[in-house]
Amino acid sequence: MLSLLDVTVGYTRSNVLHGVTVEVPTDGVAAVMGHNGAGKSTLIRAAMGLLKVRSGKILLDGEDITGLRPYQRVARGMAYVPQGQQSFGQLTTMENLQVVADGRKRGRALIDEALEMFPVLGELSSRKAGLLSGGQRQQLAIARALISEPQLLILDEPTEGIQPSIVAEIQQTIIDLASRGGLSVLLVEQHVGFALDASSRYYVLASGRVTSSGDGGREAAGSVREAMAI
Numbered sequence: 001m002l003s004l005l006d007v008t009v010g011y012t013r014s015n016v017l018h019g020v021t022v023e024v025p026t027d028g029v030a031a032v033m034g035h036n037g038a039g040k041s042t043l044i045r046a047a048m049g050l051l052k053v054r055s056g057k058i059l060l061d062g063e064d065i066t067g068l069r070p071y072q073r074v075a076r077g078m079a080y081v082p083q084g085q086q087s088f089g090q091l092t093t094m095e096n097l098q099v100v101a102d103g104r105k106r107g108r109a110l111i112d113e114a115l116e117m118f119p120v121l122g123e124l125s126s127r128k129a130g131l132l133s134g135g136q137r138q139q140l141a142i143a144r145a146l147i148s149e150p151q152l153l154i155l156d157e158p159t160e161g162i163q164p165s166i167v168a169e170i171q172q173t174i175i176d177l178a179s180r181g182g183l184s185v186l187l188v189e190q191h192v193g194f195a196l197d198a199s200s201r202y203y204v205l206a207s208g209r210v211t212s213s214g215d216g217g218r219e220a221a222g223s224v225r226e227a228m229a230i
């Protein structure tokens, strides 16, 4: 679905990612793990076109998108939920969903599907998004991304700072979404258990290099923990 092939990127003269290859399987979940500063968010920024690739290639369904602008990638079905559960704080939960749904043929149905997936958003539909808890805001951010009907959903640390019960809900949603078909997910995550349970493929990044990769699932926990020295 999405392939980052031998990608090198950086912000200043020095590089942050050094020849990284990550493949997101079609209708599967690829998890990228690694400690703080390993380069996970940088990888996502490169995938979305927010950061220019210095060498290497990015393919979406076999098409070379390395030179495309972020909006062109969105138009090709990529959706990105950045770290920090971004939404319009002054708008209500429902208004936040409507902003994305407006103008879409299936707008109302997409909102209904999102509310079915995250019932708490229906209960809090008239609450300002800025007053939601971190976990609720994360659910709203994922719901907004899903209303854009992506083929590839990119999530940057969706469990960061979120209470365990909501982490489990978000994890289940990711698993359900991927198993429904028609959606691939690139998940950046520091929690090894969460990431492996949700993923069909995993990568560990350390100092901008892939130090371990393989099939997802709990069986990979030993290799991942060894690569992360935890």
Ligand SMILES: Nc1ncnc2c1ncn2[C@@H]1O[C@H](COP(=O)(O)OP(=O)(O)OP(=O)(O)O)[C@@H](O)[C@H]1O
Pocket: 011, 012, 016, 034, 035, 036, 037, 038, 039, 040, 041, 042, 043
């Ligand atoms: N805008 C920037 N300008 C310069 N250097 C940056 C910038 N953003 C990140 N970096 C550096 O790039 C490296 C990788 O950062 P990145 O945010 O990709 O790591 P991460 O694995 O996502 O970490 P975290 O889990 O803390 O979010 C770090 O050394 C960081 O200081």
